Every structure is written in structure tokens, then in C-alpha cells.
Amino acid sequence: MLDSDCWNFDPSDHYVTGGEIVKDLRIAIAGGGIGGLTLAAALARKGIDATVLEQAPAYSPVGAGITMQINAMQALRHIGLAEKIAVAGIGLNRLVLRTWDGSQIFATDMAKPATQYGAPFIGIHRAKLHEVLLAALAPKAVTLGFSVQEFSQSNKKVVVTSTDGRQVEADILVGADGLRSRVRQQLWGDEPLRYSGCTSWRGVIDNDGFVPSDEAHETWGDHSNFGMFPMDEKRAYWFATELTEPGQSDADDPRPGLFRLFGHWHNPIQQVIEATPKESIIRTDIWDRPPRSPWGQGQVTLLGDAAHAMTPNMGQGGGQAVEDAIVLAEALSRATSIPHALREYEQKRFVRTKFFVDNSRRATRISHGMTPLLSFARKWVVPQIPEWFRERQVQKVFHFET
Numbered sequence: 001m002l003d004s005d006c007w008n009f010d011p012s013d014h015y016v017t018g019g020e021i022v023k024d025l026r027i028a029i030a031g032g033g034i035g036g037l038t039l040a041a042a043l044a045r046k047g048i049d050a051t052v053l054e055q056a057p058a059y060s061p062v063g064a065g066i067t068m069q070i071n072a073m074q075a076l077r078h079i080g081l082a083e084k085i086a087v088a089g090i091g092l093n094r095l096v097l098r099t100w101d102g103s104q105i106f107a108t109d110m111a112k113p114a115t116q117y118g119a120p121f122i123g124i125h126r127a128k129l130h131e132v133l134l135a136a137l138a139p140k141a142v143t144l145g146f147s148v149q150e151f152s153q154s155n156k157k158v159v160v161t162s163t164d165g166r167q168v169e170a171d172i173l174v175g176a177d178g179l180r181s182r183v184r185q186q187l188w189g190d191e192p193l194r195y196s197g198c199t200s201w202r203g204v205i206d207n208d209g210f211v212p213s214d215e216a217h218e219t220w221g222d223h224s225n226f227g228m229f230p231m232d233e234k235r236a237y238w239f240a241t242e243l244t245e246p247g248q249s250d251a252d253d254p255r256p257g258l259f260r261l262f263g264h265w266h267n268p269i270q271q272v273i274e275a276t277p278k279e280s281i282i283r284t285d286i287w288d289r290p291p292r293s294p295w296g297q298g299q300v301t302l303l304g305d306a307a308h309a310m311t312p313n314m315g316q317g318g319g320q321a322v323e324d325a326i327v328l329a330e331a332l333s334r335a336t337s338i339p340h341a342l343r344e345y346e347q348k349r350f351v352r353t354k355f356f357v358d359n360s361r362r363a364t365r366i367s368h369g370m371t372p373l374l375s376f377a378r379k380w381v382v383p384q385i386p387e388w389f390r391e392r393q394v395q396k397v398f399h400f401e402t
């Protein structure tokens, strides 16, 4: 049965013209995470109707922080949301990298590129980010509890079916359904995920002077990392990673294990772990995918982690999902042929997202000293990287264009 409630206009309005800009598009977005919601907001701004089909029955984003870096904030500026996100989060002006005993490896100034690009580097709680994105959408734009099971394409239409048999018809389906995307699986089969070698823990604490209000910190030990940054004036977020086998879980309280790994590291790491309620610590194994091209077929494409899952070492997975959304909305607003516009968007995004997938994976391997050679590189080569080279990388990371 077609679920017409998902649309806030009459489907009979719909028509597609050849050679001219395609009008009255209806776009179904599988997944209402950072990427899906940003796309819906960007399409709404272009006057294009989109419905977000989200499997969760209610919104409860992971209780953790996220960085929206300068490139992501430039992208969000295109849809008028950068300022709101900056207000909901906090600006980070310095990134400091240390070894486990507290010696500084280097510090990177974020205030300079922020001024250059006219967009700040932000730390924010994920729930706040979702709130701002949701507030930019029409009330009926998200259908909760719609778990995409499969889709079919014919006559320039896509019909999306949920696990409980509801159906939505659209001109385009965008799979923004994350790392284990159903849409991607139907398009390309069971391409295996790639384990990064690391598991992660995340926690949120009251920032009782643990980290300065405008700094992000990361510390590298032999096979583990610990990082921390503020998310607003009062709270901070931390993450910890360890080189280990996938599929392990913690006993009731993960903190004793974390003390064993990080208890002897520099202050205030032990105090931060102590200050975190055990229930709020989230453990996630880190996976990515080897880049593939094309991402989609016909009237279907992918976006965000569904297209290019990457390890979090460059803090860019969410940022790249945001960039995808802005570029896709722009392409669709000028489309004269849907498949052409979708393939153009994929091509445009492929090189940049591959850069992040490859370099994030490399960063994971180096920062965890995954082999003796990488351990050597981490200890002796990384601290010697000249500032001009780091600045050049920073420019590449932060330069966003639609």
C-alpha cells in the first residue's frame, strides 16, 4: 500500500520534462542521520520535496559529541544553518596532539583557517546537531519507524518498501542509511566492511576544567589513543581507541578496562574516565569500506557513510555527509535528467571522499602504531612534519566547493 502521508503535496502534481529542468521532484531519503537530515534541509531550501524514511521509532542520537569542521560549516552556511550550529556548539581554536606522558607533538591553530574560510571549527553534542537539522524541516518531512527493506525501479520511478510492507513512491531514492546500508546492499550485494583494527569508547562529562573551552586534545600511546573536546560551555566529550580484535564487549562497567589502558597517561585522562557515569559509555568497533564507484544506479544514489564509510581519525565522516548533501541538492536543483544529475554528483564527490577514506585509514594505522614501521613513523617522523606541510593538508581538508 502506498503511504501518501509521507508527502506534503498532491502526487498528481508531479511531472518530468525532457531537456528542461526537472520539476516537482519527489525524493525519498532512506535514513535520517546527519546526512539524510542535511539533504532534506538543503532540498527544502531549493523548494524540492523530500521525505526522510527513518527506521528508529523516535530520535535518540548517540549520546556523544562530534566535530563539524571548517569545511562542513562552510557547507552548512549554504543552507543557512552554520550560525545556528555554531551557537548550539562551541568554537575550537586549537588542536593539540600529545604523547601518553603529556609531551606535545604539535598544536594546530584553527582560528587562522576559520577566519580565512569564514567558518568556525565546532564541537557539538550530536543530539543538538540533530535538533538544529530537524528544526529546518517541515513537520511531516520525517517518517519515523520506516525501516527500508527494499526498493524497485521502473518507468523512472522508485518504490521503497519497509519491513512492515508500507510503500513510498518517488522519483529518486537516496540511501543515507549509514554504514550497514540496505540500499547499498541491494545495489551492490554483500560487499564486506573492512575492520580498522580498532575499537572505540565514547563518553560525555561535565567539563570541570578538564579541557580549555576552545581546545581539542588528542593523545597517542603505543596502540591506543585518547581524545577530548568541549561540546558547549558546560560539557565535554571524550573518545578512546585501542588496537584489538572486533566483536568484544565490556563487562557491566567499562571503566576498569579503560583505567588499565589509560590510567597511567597524563592528566586529566584518569579523572575524566572517573567522572563519566558507566552507563553513558558507548563502545563501537570501527569499520570502513574500500571506496567504490559508481555509488548508485538509475534513479538511486548513496550519501554519507552508506557511500563512503571512513574511520573517525580525521573527524570527517559527518562532515563529508554534509558536503554530499549540499552538492546533491545543488545538482538536483539544476537537473535536466535525473540519472545524469545523480552520476554527476557521484563523480564530483568521489575523489574528495576517497581522499578522506584513504587518509583516515592511514591515520588510524599510524596513530595506533599498527606495525613496527608505522610505530617508528608515529614516534619519529610525525613530530618532524614541518608546519608548512601540515598547513597545506589543512587547506586541502577545509576547502569545500559545491
Ligand SMILES: Cc1cc2nc3c(=O)[nH]c(=O)nc-3n(C[C@H](O)[C@H](O)[C@H](O)COP(=O)(O)OP(=O)(O)OC[C@H]3O[C@@H](n4cnc5c(N)ncnc54)[C@H](O)[C@@H]3O)c2cc1C
Binding pocket: 030, 031, 032, 033, 034, 035, 036, 053, 054, 055, 056, 065, 066, 067, 068, 069, 146, 147, 148, 149, 176, 177, 178, 179, 180, 181, 182, 200, 202, 239, 284, 286, 303, 304, 305, 306, 312, 315, 316, 317, 318, 319, 320, 321
Ligand atoms: C567514534 C566515532 C567518532 C566520530 N567522530 C566524528 C567527528 O568528530 N566528526 C565527523 O564529522 N564524523 C565523525 N564520525 C563519523 C560520523 O559519525 C558518521 O560519518 C556520520 O554519522 C555519518 O552520517 P550518515 O547520515 O551517513 O549516517 P548515520 O549517522 O549512521 O545515519 C544513518 C541513519 O539511517 C538510519 N537507518 C539505517 N538503516 C536504515 C533502514 N534500513 N531504513 C531506514 N533508516 C535506516 C539509522 O537509524 C540512522 O539514523 C565519528 C564516528 C565514530 C564511530
